[in-house]
Amino acid sequence: MSLFAIGDLHLHYQSTLKSFEQLHGKVWKNHEKIFLKSCTKVVTENDTLVLVGDHSWGRNLSECEKDFQYIADLPGRKILTRGNHDMFWDARKTARLNEQYQPDLTFLQDGYESYLDYAIVATKGFTFEGPFYLDYTGKIMGWDEESENHAKKLVEREIKRLRQSFEKAKGDGYRKFILFLHYPPTNILEERSRFTDLAEEYDVEHVIYAHCHGESRFHDSIQGEFRGRTYHLVSGDYLRWIPLKVIGE
Ligand SMILES: [Fe+2]
Ligand SMILES: [Fe+2]
Numbered sequence: 001m002s003l004f005a006i007g008d009l010h011l012h013y014q015s016t017l018k019s020f021e022q023l024h025g026k027v028w029k030n031h032e033k034i035f036l037k038s039c040t041k042v043v044t045e046n047d048t049l050v051l052v053g054d055h056s057w058g059r060n061l062s063e064c065e066k067d068f069q070y071i072a073d074l075p076g077r078k079i080l081t082r083g084n085h086d087m088f089w090d091a092r093k094t095a096r097l098n099e100q101y102q103p104d105l106t107f108l109q110d111g112y113e114s115y116l117d118y119a120i121v122a123t124k125g126f127t128f129e130g131p132f133y134l135d136y137t138g139k140i141m142g143w144d145e146e147s148e149n150h151a152k153k154l155v156e157r158e159i160k161r162l163r164q165s166f167e168k169a170k171g172d173g174y175r176k177f178i179l180f181l182h183y184p185p186t187n188i189l190e191e192r193s194r195f196t197d198l199a200e201e202y203d204v205e206h207v208i209y210a211h212c213h214g215e216s217r218f219h220d221s222i223q224g225e226f227r228g229r230t231y232h233l234v235s236g237d238y239l240r241w242i243p244l245k246v247i248g249e
Contacts, residue, residue, distance in 0.1 A: 002248020003115050004043050004076070007052030007083065007182065007210025008235045009035065013066035015057040021213060027237045032070065035241040039074050043243060047076040048115050052210040052234055053083020053124065053182035064088045072104040079106045079113055081122035083182040083211065091161075108180075110161055112169040115247070118176045118205075119169035123161050125181035125195060125209070126154040127221075132189070140189070159194050166202045177204040178246065184209050184221030185231065196222070199229055206246055210235040 010022055011032065022028045043049050051071065058064035071078055082089050089097065094109040101107070112119040128151035133142045166177065185195040185207055199207050207229055212220050218238050222231040234244050 011067035119174035122180035
């Protein structure tokens with residue numbers, strides 16, 4: 001019984017693919033088939049597979065049905081968390097999604113799912129990614145304050161959601177946590193953030209995130225051991241479509 005994670009499948013069985021990267025990048029060629037094959041090889045029916053956002057390019061549920069079917073057909077218990085491209089998923093209507101798709105798919109937002117004695121907590125997160133203004137040496141001279149203020153509000157909303165989820169799990173007796181974010185926990189300028197601070201406050205063991213695509217973005221945030229927690233980037237192209245085993249034998 002193991003816990004696996006991967007993000008950013010960006011499926012498009014019923015929607016139009018417009019991403020230049022995905023249309024032309026070598027790593028994206030036949031990625032659905034490659035992932036299905038690797039998943040079938042490493043994940044068993046007793047395992048849990050967390051899909052860390054950006055599931056589908058579909059703009060609404062009817063454009064996602066085949067993508068969901070693809071995910072439902074993967075082995076194990078499937079838990080989906082929200083990504084920035086998941087237009088079909090209104091956070092306030094998560095209960096409705098679960099009514100419709102459980103037990104095949106579990107949509108996790110505001111609350112927790114259990115895995116052994118761990119509580120899995122998830123939200124989309126947010127990182128302010130600029131724009132930053134750089135001088136000719138690459139030194140930061142300033143940034144867009146309006147966007148930064150907007151980003152701060154989004155971060156506060158996400159932190160509030162996470163705190164409520166952690167408290168709910170704690171109230172139910174959980175003491176061990178795994179945190180899933182879609183966005184990286186820090187931006188390229190930060191060493192720490194509200195998300196890393198919260199992970200420390202609740203003594204989270206693993207922080208897992210996705211969203212970063214392409215060689216130049218893979219090292220935008222923390223990876224490995226940092227201040228007592230382990231951080232993992234699990235975007236599909238980074239993992240070359242092999243799900244990461246987070247916990248298990
Ligand atoms: Fe993505
Ligand atoms: Fe994303």
